[in-house]
Amino acid sequence: MIRALLLRRVWLLGNNLTTSIVILFLFPLSIFIFTNLALRKVPSIGLYDIEFDVWIYPSMIFLVTGLCILPSIFRDVFDLRVHKKVLSYLSLSPYSKRYMILSFSIVSVVESLIFGLVSIILFSTLIPYPFGFIKTIGFIFYFSIYIFLLSNVFITIAILSDKLSTILISVFAFIFFLLFGSGLIISPSFYPSSLESLLSVLPLAMVIKSMQSYLFSGFIDWVFTVIPLLTGLLLLSLNSILIRNKLRQ
Numbered sequence: 001m002i003r004a005l006l007l008r009r010v011w012l013l014g015n016n017l018t019t020s021i022v023i024l025f026l027f028p029l030s031i032f033i034f035t036n037l038a039l040r041k042v043p044s045i046g047l048y049d050i051e052f053d054v055w056i057y058p059s060m061i062f063l064v065t066g067l068c069i070l071p072s073i074f075r076d077v078f079d080l081r082v083h084k085k086v087l088s089y090l091s092l093s094p095y096s097k098r099y100m101i102l103s104f105s106i107v108s109v110v111e112s113l114i115f116g117l118v119s120i121i122l123f124s125t126l127i128p129y130p131f132g133f134i135k136t137i138g139f140i141f142y143f144s145i146y147i148f149l150l151s152n153v154f155i156t157i158a159i160l161s162d163k164l165s166t167i168l169i170s171v172f173a174f175i176f177f178l179l180f181g182s183g184l185i186i187s188p189s190f191y192p193s194s195l196e197s198l199l200s201v202l203p204l205a206m207v208i209k210s211m212q213s214y215l216f217s218g219f220i221d222w223v224f225t226v227i228p229l230l231t232g233l234l235l236l237s238l239n240s241i242l243i244r245n246k247l248r249q
Helices: 002-015 017-039 052-068 070-082 086-090 097-124 133-160 164-180 193-200 203-217 222-248
Strands: none
Touching: 017 052, 017 097, 052 070, 052 097, 052 133, 052 164, 052 203, 070 097, 070 133, 070 164, 097 133, 097 222, 133 164, 133 203, 133 222, 193 203, 203 222
16 A cells, blocks of 8 residues: 555656646745745754754754645545545555555655655755764654654644645644744744743654754754654554544544
């Protein structure tokens, strides 16, 4: 099933090749302009005494790839379910609902890795790539946890939404949190202490903080690494139950 979903993504991209290529380059470039260039004059954004380009580099990759998986999840889990198309037929297959959700998550990770690689190549023509081989492996590890968790959050929103207005408002609110509350751009320490404490225990903020800790100081925070992974697995199980109930309706 994973192979079939990957081939379907390739087929969809091939059918809209020109548009896909334009978006593939314009979207990362837009993220670069509105994060790196726009925030370059801010004195301090993170907790680490490093150059701004180094601080913002993984955040730009996370933003590009995290937002790029949204259209495919919206199409596969929301649009095709509401209009009784592919997802309804998949429910008749011998695969379990948990395996279906896992397949969507794995395909999202693979798709985002490709988007991430293209983004790194593009960004490297503008600013130097700041990490060595070992840290790049760690970056991919945290990146995979982040996309796995994020894709399951998007899947949950897509399953629970039955109207276009509902999913648009929900996704917009979540993207707003992703931009300003997850620690990708602005450290939670900039917020009041009570809000900082709340943001710091959210799984997405945990994996981002753990990623930054490893890349910028070499310290691996295993608690903030394992909790987001377990949360993603928990959401996967929850999504399998939700999709089963929705398809029965």
